[in-house]
Amino acid sequence: MSTDRICVGAIAGAFGVRGEVRLKSFCTEPGAIADYAPLWTEDGARSFGVTLTRTVPNGLAARLSGITTREAAEALRGTRLYADREKLPPPGEDEFYHADLLGLDVLDTGGTPLGRVAAIQNHGAGDILEVRGAAGGALLLPFTRACVPTVDLTAGRVIVDPPEEAAP
Known part of the structure; x- marks a missing residue:
């Protein structure tokens, strides 16, 4: 994986029956993950727009563009999501990606x-x-x-x- 993209989260599974996902954010401010969309799969083959819908235990519920069923959301379980580096804030002093x-x-x-x-x-x-x-x-x-x-x-x-x- 190129360092042109940084891992900002992962899909923990489906949430509900309408295609929402349970999203784990690796961002300092968890809700900021949606600001960095589109988010990409590790291989760069797929990208998703992200709309956060609510906070849930151990993460966030979110809608991903193109994902409309529970089965499609569940199929993404374990997928790590990457943001383009230029969309992320530069690391502070003594901070590193x-x-x-x-x-x-x-x-x-x-x-x-x-x-x-x-x-x-x-x-x-x-x-x-x-x-x-x-x-x-x-x-x-x-x-x-x-x-x-x-x-x-x-x-x-x-x-x-x-x-x-x-x-x-």
């Missing part, structure tokens, strides 16, 4: 290569960088200033100071 971090080289504070950023996970307690080494092993690091003191997008690298128990 996850897409910009993926693939960056990871070095420790002594300059030793540890691998590349393979994924950013969040299970509710904050972001975690998944670093994959050349040998295929994984290192999970909290994405905090203490553990990740430097992110240099221009140089394409992240400098980390892993806790002793996490060091390879």
Whole structure:
């Protein structure tokens, strides 16, 4: 996936019987997701206009252009939605879009290569960088200033100071 588009949400399934979807927004302001439409599927093959209809437990109910039945909405379950980068606000100081971090080289504070950023996970307690080494092993690091003191997008690298128990 090109970084010309950023993942802003995902479809969690159908809502009701008239083609609405339950939408998980990954935006700082959840309702802003509709402002970035059209939203695209990961492969770019489909796009959708978005009209938010109400807040529901764990997300938003929304109408997507072209989706008019519960079956069509349910078929989209698990689909991640992407917005064109130029429609999104630029990240603030010390803020990063996850897409910009993926693939960056990871070095420790002594300059030793540890691998590349393979994924950013969040299970509710904050972001975690998944670093994959050349040998295929994984290192999970909290994405905090203490553990990740430097992110240099221009140089394409992240400098980390892993806790002793996490060091390879």
